[in-house]
Amino acid sequence: MKQDELRKIPKMDQLLERPALRALCMESPRGGVREAVRLYLDELRLGLCSGTLEQLPSAEEMEAAICTAVHAACRYHLRPLINATGVVLHTNLGRAPLGDEIARHVSDVAAGYSNLEYRLEQGERGSRYAHVEELLCGLTGAEAALVVNNNAAAVFLMLNTLAKGKAAAVSRGELVEIGGSFRIPEIMAQSGAALVEVGTTNKTRVSDYAAALEQGAEVLLKVHASNFKLTGFTEEASVARLSALAQTYGAPLLYDLGSGFLIRPESVGLHDVGSIYVPDAVKQCDVVCFSGDKLAGGAQAGILLGKRELIERMKTNPLNRVLRIDKLTLAALEAVLRWYQDGKQALEKIPTLRMLRAGQDTLLERARALAARLADCAPALCFSAEPCLDEPGGGSLPAVTLPGGAVAVTGASPADLAARLRTGEPPVIGRIHRNRLLLSMRTLTADDEAALCSVFAALEGSR
Numbered sequence: 026m027k028q029d030e031l032r033k034i035p036k037m038d039q040l041l042e043r044p045a046l047r048a049l050c051m052e053s054p055r056g057g058v059r060e061a062v063r064l065y066l067d068e069l070r071l072g073l074c075s076g077t078l079e080q081l082p083s084a085e086e087m088e089a090a091i092c093t094a095v096h097a098a099c100r101y102h103l104r105p106l107i108n109a110t111g112v113v114l115h116t117n118l119g120r121a122p123l124g125d126e127i128a129r130h131v132s133d134v135a136a137g138y139s140n141l142e143y144r145l146e147q148g149e150r151g152s153r154y155a156h157v158e159e160l161l162c163g164l165t166g167a168e169a170a171l172v173v174n175n176n177a178a179a180v181f182l183m184l185n186t187l188a189k190g191k192a193a194a195v196s197r198g199e200l201v202e203i204g205g206s207f208r209i210p211e212i213m214a215q216s217g218a219a220l221v222e223v224g225t226t227n228k229t230r231v232s233d234y235a236a237a238l239e240q241g242a243e244v245l246l247k248v249h250a251s252n253f254k255l256t257g258f259t260e261e262a263s264v265a266r267l268s269a270l271a272q273t274y275g276a277p278l279l280y281d282l283g284s285g286f287l288i289r290p291e292s293v294g295l296h297d298v299g300s301i302y303v304p305d306a307v308k309q310c311d312v313v314c315f316s317g318d319k320l321a322g323g324a325q326a327g328i329l330l331g332k333r334e335l336i337e338r339m340k341t342n343p344l345n346r347v348l349r350i351d352k353l354t355l356a357a358l359e360a361v362l363r364w365y366q367d368g369k370q371a372l373e374k375i376p377t378l379r380m381l382r383a384g385q386d387t388l389l390e391r392a393r394a395l396a397a398r399l400a401d402c403a404p405a406l407c408f409s410a411e412p413c414l415d416e417p418g419g420g421s422l423p424a425v426t427l428p429g430g431a432v433a434v435t436g437a438s439p440a441d442l443a444a445r446l447r448t449g450e451p452p453v454i455g456r457i458h459r460n461r462l463l464l465s466m467r468t469l470t471a472d473d474e475a476a477l478c479s480v481f482a483a484l485e486g487s488r
């Protein structure tokens with residue numbers, strides 16, 4: 026019996042003559058298709074010999090399995106997916122999405138040559154920072170600006186340039202770890218700055234910083250506690266009071282904002298979120314830095330703003346070349362910053378701001394409409410709209426939740442559903458809450474919603 030089946034395994038060339046595989050050879054490299062066929066035939070042989078397979082699949086089944094394998098092998102490893110988690114700046118899912126308009130501009134710049142470091146009027150060498158420096162200064166009131174690869178790099182460059190070999194005072198409540206092993210004490214040590222801890226974990230007063238300055242500290246560093254919240258018996262020195270103190274002692278005040286807002290937080294419905302409105306921080310500090318792809322809603326970058334003389338020193342630090350921003354990021358950043366020039370446009374066009382701002386009523390209404398659409402695509406499952414709690418994410422605003430709306434999917438095991446959605450095309454990442462799979466509306470675009478219909482239809486077809 027086993028011998029009979031083994032003899033029936035088709036030859037590679039026979040299989041390659043099947044219509045679907047012939048078509049596949051036209052669109053994919055022929056070597057890749059042959060390799061997939063060879064692996065598949067090996068698998069059949071092994072299955073028959075070991076007894077895990079009793080009977081050969083039909084020729085049609087073989088053809089379909091090989092096509093699936095070739096398509097999977099040809100797929101990009103890094104590819105788009107649908108974020109249905111309701112976490113707007115999801116660190117594992119690429120933080121801020123840029124949207125179609127900006128992506129098109131980035132793609133234009135990427136496809137060919139550009140004036141990255143070239144002054145068109147003069148026909149001379151130019152600066153890559155020129156594309157965004159004026160925009161950033163105009164939006165924030167800063168004297169000068171510099172952009173680097175990410176905010177971790179910005180913090181490092183700032184400390185290495187302005188605090189190397191000096192004592193820098195930091196509150197014990199702000200010696201934070203951001204994730205990905207970025208810890209303030211370690212980054213300071215690497216930069217050459219000497220950390221002077223002031224205050225306690227829960228309470229740090231202006232007088233604590235003053236005492237450190239009296240004892241020889243030459244720099245003040247403030248760090249936004251991005252991913253945790255101190256509550257209870259706490260006290261923090263305000264940026265305004267630190268600013269006055271820094272001026273008295275002639276020490277620079279450096280502020281790692283982590284996630285800065287280029288628009289007033291109230292305009293996206295966020296109240297009492299602390300001192301993270303960039304123009305306010307710029308007024309009070311000598312240098313401020315923050316991420317381009319957190320609440321700013323742009324591309325991965327570290328943005329440094331502040332006094333001209335200090336920014337110039339950072340520009341000419343040889344490390345700046347190591348931490349340099351690339352042209353695709355610059356293209357994206359310039360495009361986002363242009364939108365900020367008109368607050369109304371920024372709120373409507375920048376995906377991060379649009380998602381943060383979406384109200385629960387609107388989201389629930391969208392959830393009801395999507396649930397009805399999905400019920401038509403996948404009649405074997407149940408879909409219903411319900412309230413949920415979303416998050417800004419990205420270590421930006423700890424303890425802030427955003428009331429939202431989701432489609433709850435029932436009628437199958439949530440873990441099984443979640444796994445099948447993750448491995449589908451495009452992959453869909455949902456959230457399991459109280460033993461049900463939720464698809465939060467906040468982070469879905471209109472295109473995502475349409476794609477979800479096909480995803481669920483395919484899921485149903487493959488059951």
Ligand SMILES: *Cc1c(COP(=O)(O)O)cnc(C)c1O
Nearest residue numbers: 175176177203249251283284316
């Ligand atoms: C996120 C964050 C960083 C690191 O920024 P990246 O852009 O991720 O490099 C540094 N400091 C603070 C306070 C942060 O919140």
